[in-house]
Amino acid sequence: MPRKEGPKISRRAWITTTSGVIAAGLVRSQSDAIKLVAQEVPAADPTKVPGRLVSELGRRASAEQPKRLLRAQELSSSSRTPLADLMGTITPSDLHFERHHGGIPDIKFEDHELLVHGMVDRPMVFKMSDLMRYPQVSKVYFLECSGNGGGVYSQTRMPTEVTVQAMDGLLSTSEWTGVPVSTILREVGVRRGASWILAEGGDAAVLSRSVPLDKVMDDSLLAYGQNGERIRPEQGYPVRLFLPGYEGNANVKWLRRIEVTDRPTHTREETSKYTDPLGDGTIRQFSLMMDAKSVITFPSYPYVLPERGWWEIQGLAWSGRGRISKVEVSTDAGRSWVEAALQGPVLPKSTVRFRHLFEWRGRETIILSRATDETGYVQPTVQQLWEARGPATSYHQNHQRAWKIAAGGEVTFGLGDMV
Amino acid sequence: MPRKEGPKISRRAWITTTSGVIAAGLVRSQSDAIKLVAQEVPAADPTKVPGRLVSELGRRASAEQPKRLLRAQELSSSSRTPLADLMGTITPSDLHFERHHGGIPDIKFEDHELLVHGMVDRPMVFKMSDLMRYPQVSKVYFLECSGNGGGVYSQTRMPTEVTVQAMDGLLSTSEWTGVPVSTILREVGVRRGASWILAEGGDAAVLSRSVPLDKVMDDSLLAYGQNGERIRPEQGYPVRLFLPGYEGNANVKWLRRIEVTDRPTHTREETSKYTDPLGDGTIRQFSLMMDAKSVITFPSYPYVLPERGWWEIQGLAWSGRGRISKVEVSTDAGRSWVEAALQGPVLPKSTVRFRHLFEWRGRETIILSRATDETGYVQPTVQQLWEARGPATSYHQNHQRAWKIAAGGEVTFGLGDMV
Incomplete structure (x- = not known):
């Protein structure tokens, strides 16, 4: 070192x-x-004055008040996690990103019911107290909106004054707790020929998505816990579908109905929305997997490096397919790459923090990161992504992000220089 | 299953x-x-009314308001984590336990300075901005007060109506972020012959503890981050000493001074307090390691099992020495034991959640858990602990905990039946 x-x-x-x-x-x-x-004004010596006593809930220091970035248009709204302010991988629950299509419903734990029906032997209604009696699982997973980064990257003229929060803040990581969906589906008995489910939310949008049965039976959860506590209203209280590694929208919140089917239902959110127009005039549907991606969180806009010397470049990498196997960093606009250190344990379908010590000599340069996952998938350049997918989609924009460091230390979004 | x-x-x-x-x-x-x-009164159908929009911080559902249990006597105060209300392993930062000896000081990030001196080549003063430029580490670790459980277990007549929170709530788990103390000590240059440090806090108690240099150089952190955000005032903002696996008191908060020494300093907190009187009239000093322990969080007092059938016994296990290798559960007052499932990944010096499906047939019984760590250490019975240590100490009470389930389903603290 x-x-x-x-x-x-x-x-x-x-x-x-x-x-x-x-x-x-x-x-x-x-x-x-x-x-x-x-x-x-010098502060009073804290060893000479009695401190305050305990209270029922701890609170942040008055000078430390991270906030989410909000976008609200009537009932369609979002909040973005301040990624550049955070450390490690866990996102505090009150800073987890949100994306709502009908606002946040007010649902009572005791009132909520989940209907499971369709191609099953025994249709059943589950109350929350029923769901919570089944054997439980807790796992750390990332959750990312498939529109993350799309708002910035789909523009033809690239802005330079963009924060990580504005660009990629629809990404968060939590320890999720719940009952495997497979447990509940075994309870009701899935019939032969079934191959998909329809998941329906209890919000004003009645947001509905189709999910392949294989994924549901593999590692999906009916999640009622987040970072130790009961899931919050913004995240689907009292229960949401959690599909590790799949795009956020399919992780239906306020889940009230699962219908087992033999085909996708083709809801609004998988036909007119959350599909990817390709360059050849066709459309990619059910692109549920979140591909490997990484983003440098430090240094990033609007930080200004105050002096030359050693700085620790940091960021997050993740893949919906499993573990991140390596993250490479370039400090010379992509001419050479070195492998960054990964903070273990590297968990599947979770974020991992990467770090790389960099000696900045006071000259203008561009820094980038690229992630590779355990399947061998490599985070593409923006040119590779646009060649494969065309410029008409704003979903699944997982290409390499770049930051330009000016000679004065100012950091700005630097992709424009690469294209 | x-x-x-x-x-x-x-x-x-x-x-x-x-x-x-x-x-x-x-x-x-x-x-x-x-x-x-x-x-x-039936609630309005949440799909028929617009939900509320996003806000800068998410919040808990109005019906879900976990609180810490408080004990405050002038400047000595504590708050206990509601372990039975939590899931997984991460403790939300506002529910992390606290133990203060001079209250919580109000310290400004920009004002705080850490002096490192004593047997070093280059005594130095570090501001927070200096500390945060060094390479960073993030790890999930438990933190436990060595007095945890002592208030209950040291009594000769055992109470039966005790919650997990009241008994063992001086235990929490977080993802801690900081700079290794070893990095800073290499910066100042430790002199030959040094073998301990003195760590001093900037609170009204000026709480001070001696720590062996080997431990400090191994895995200890100057921690400024907790669960993604900057450490909170109750946890030592802006920086605390973090000694993975060591008793909470030695993890000095609001750290303002490290003196490198060639012997322990014998401060108040390691002479008149935080020592263990043994049965033979001698006293055990510097018992810093937290031995392996486990506690069942469900079912526990005041829960009442409403019906016979399958219930998932759950709890937490941890060891200051490394990883938990197994947790065994008895549902027949210790006559037979079965190995519980451990929720992976099992991390060293962190809590692990264990689970065991148990068919309760409506008869009175006693349930217990015992943890074994990777060094082979087995959580002792209360008899074994008292034989080894005598009854005069309330620190390091890590013996097996028990709960009695009555025929009516009422769960009470059941240790009295074992002794």
């Missing part, structure tokens, strides 16, 4: 020498050294 | 037949079927 440069900015130096002009010029920076400018 | 009994309590039946007398008789039960009694 290269030895990084030691601390060079003395706090005293910043407080005594920084003028208002310099502070204004660095207003986009998140550097803590620079924040010190506003810190003029 | 045995087929569990299907849902037998129809919601309609409960609403129409349950009288006030029956409801009162079951007031301690957490059964969801029983909660239905209070649900008389």
